[in-house]
Amino acid sequence: MTLDWLGLFPESIRLILLKLPKAMLDHLEEIRIREERPLEINAAGRHHFLDRDGGLSLHPGEAYKPTREDTRRLLDLISNHSLYTMEEELRKGFITIPGGHRVGLVGRTVLSGGRVEHIRDISGFNVRIAKEIRGAADEILPFLLDRKRGRVMHTLILSPPQQGKTTLLRDLARQISYGSWGNAQLQWPGLKVGIIDERSEIAGCQRGVPGFDVGPRTDVLDGCPKAEGMMMMIRSMSPDVLIVDEIGRPEDAEAVNEALHAGISVIATAHGSSIQDIGGRPALSALVQQRRFEMYAVLCRKGHERSYKLYDGGQRTLQTAGAGPPGGDAYA
Amino acid sequence: MLNLIGAILVLAAGTLAGFYQAHQFALRPRQLRELILALQRLETEISYGFTPLPDALERIGGGLKEPLKTLFIAASDYMSPDYGLSAEDSIRKALNMHWRRTSMKTAEKDVLDRLSGVLGTSDRQDQIKHIALAVGQLQHEEAAAREDQAKYEKMSKSLGLLIGALIVILIF
Structure with a gap:
């Protein structure tokens, strides 16, 4: 399992994720980053909050809270430093990053003629890790x-x-x-x-x-x-x-x-x-x-x-x- | 005899220093003009081309003369995923590494520093406004640089020679 997506996280969050056990890292499904709120991951259908040392817990109180700087950097990295090229993606609410992983975004929407024009002040991210599982269709x-x-x-x-x-x-x-x-x-x-x-x-x-x-x-x-x-x-x-x-x-x-x-x-x-x-x-x-x-x-x-x-x-x-x-x- | 050679050397050094200073006064407006044109190209790449920032900087850098060429291409290189740097960090790093090779001053560097904080972080309209603002400030600097050039370019040349002469007189 390649961990190519790790490079897209700002260093503070990447270091926390790297402290996770290898097996957990391989089975990550979602990483949810909300500004000033606990860092959450989903693995094998269960959710956990992550503290600064990569420890898992179900209590949001001890978890690491991504800062404004973290989310700003994350957005910069996943948009290839070019948010202005992502107008269509921002209208749809997600960005696909190299490797086929998808990052869902929330923030404040800007409307034009009653339709979502784009998202500003993006503060919530859901990184969904795509997996290529050869043989997933063998049974069916x-x-x-x-x-x-x-x-x-x-x-x-x-x-x-x-x-x-x-x-x-x-x-x-x-x-x-x-x-x-x-x-x-x-x-x-x-x-x-x-x-x-x-x-x-x-x-x-x-x-x-x-x-x-x-x-x-x-x-x-x-x-x-x-x-x-x-x-x-x-x-x-x-x-x-x-x-x-x-x-x-x-x-x-x-x-x-x-x-x-x-x-x-x-x-x-x-x-x-x-x-x-x-x-x-x-x-x-x-x-x-x-x-x-x-x-x-x-x-x-x-x-x-x-x-x-x-x-x-x-x-x-x-x-x-x-x-x-x-x-x-x-x-x- | 030795005295004469020494005096000529001091005079030559003073003259060269004066010419170098004059050259800097002449280069600054020229590089500023080139930087302004580069930023205007960047504006076009962003507003009409939807070109991602690293590609745009590389493309623009390719058409520039040294030392701006290295500056733009280095900024583009630092944006590659291998470095894991944000756009702001990449541009600042390139500025810190390569700015001293240009003839421009800190006022211009500050403009680029401020621009680096917003490049790539917002929608097109916003980007265009920020770039236009930076271009405006640079044009202001360019006008000042041209004034300096008119005032000091020739004077520096003469001053270099004269200071050389002064040192020779003081020594003997």
Whole structure:
């Protein structure tokens, strides 16, 4: 596990993080920095406050409190000393940094015409560490293959935030693109994969080049709105499989429909903890009712335990399984 | 004979010192002009090019003459992630390392020092205002530097020779 993201912290915070045990550092999921309030980390689904010596505690009283200077430096470093180039990112509320890690920002918003123009006085940061876990999709991928027709099924992956949707999606893209199907008898070649990466999370692109290994036959449309991106991909890049994160708006559903009719397999994710959950969202529920998806995968995690359930298009349970590779929070 | 050689040496040294001083008076406005143009280019890079600060400084530095070239490129280098420095620290470090090679004075350095504290830390409009302010101050300094040049450049040359002569007279 590389710790490339450590260089982006101001020295005071970096030294505290370096005092953490190696195992903890490797499994960090989030580092939350709030000006003049306790420094918090999330690892393996649990939160801790950090004191000056890297000690963990659940009591905020003893924790290190990042100063104004700390937050100012952090912002300077994560914006590559150029906050003025981040107007679009500030409108969306997060910055993607090298390595595909994402930093969420809060502060005082500046409005223009009723919409958020950008964020000023940024005082709260949530650094989400992206992980490339090869093999995260090993368990699920064999179920997503339509062996008769030699294609990947239309799949919707559901899970609440922080359960590993994006990590799973990234590994699916990689394995489909390489043609490693987790089955020695299957001699299919790799397929053309198109990723619409609206928030630069799946591929972690820097200047258009993926930071993660997403496979040799994968094209990434970085920072593009999903609905528009899907249409652009279909028209210009002739993908076999389209991969898209967090669909939910009506235009997304429309674009998914378009892709299905063009004979392209779609693997999408959505927030939710069960298929019933998305019934309340008109755009998605229409897709469910029309049986557009052939497979649903629902991820869930309790502490270190991680599991998934698979349902077919008619919402019948196909498979319920526990953890995959060791390291319970592989989907972090 | 030896006395004569000594006297000539002292005179030559005085003259050279005078010419050096005069040269400094001539260089300062020239470097100030170049610095102002560089900052105006930086403003363009920020407002129209959306160029990240390290790239912008490197690009601008490439088109400058020494010693400003080294100053800009060093600031850009210090901003690389290997150093872990903020933009402000990087620029201050470059200023401390390379300022003495320029002919400019502390007033100009203070302007850049103040600018370094805000560069890259706000949105475009804000950056443009700060750079324009710095340019304004530098232009003020440039006018003063030109006045100094007109007043003192020739005088320094003569003064060097005269001081050399004075020393020769005092010694003998």
